[in-house]
Amino acid sequence: MARLPILLGMALMVSPFAAQGEDVSDALSVEWQGQKPCEKFFEDAQIRIARCTFPPGAMHVRHSHPGYLAYVLSGGKGQFQDEKGTRQIEIRADTYTNSAPIPWHELTNVGDTTLRYIVVERKYEPVPETEKTATK
Secondary structure (H helix, E strand, C coil): CHHHHHHHHHHHHHHCCCCEEEEEEEEECCCEEEEEEEEEEEEEEEEEEEEEEEECCCCCEEEEEEEEEEEECCCEEEEEEEEEEEEEECCCCCCEEEEECCEEEEEECCCCEEEEEEEEEEEECCCHHHEHHHHH
């Protein structure tokens, strides 16, 4: 019950920014504090493999992914934002996510450990053209 006022407050903070659509960059293009958190290991016509590292307080600003598999090398606490809202998540080492294309999301490391992932993007599963803009 106590979560409802917090969620409503978050919705009110986000809603003023929802009026304007914008193109969303891919995960390897975005920067935070002048640095790119993801380092490309391999890329061909079908896949792209990268390692992404987020020290405490770091943010992977709004970005998109084609279908992808993400393997967690080191975990911690994150704040995740997408079209469903903002939520806190526990990220466990040695786990993975197999995801469909994502038009946009954002991750902030709100813990005191460094988050590290290996991400394998399936370029043959792109974000649909109709979903390539995000509200901000």
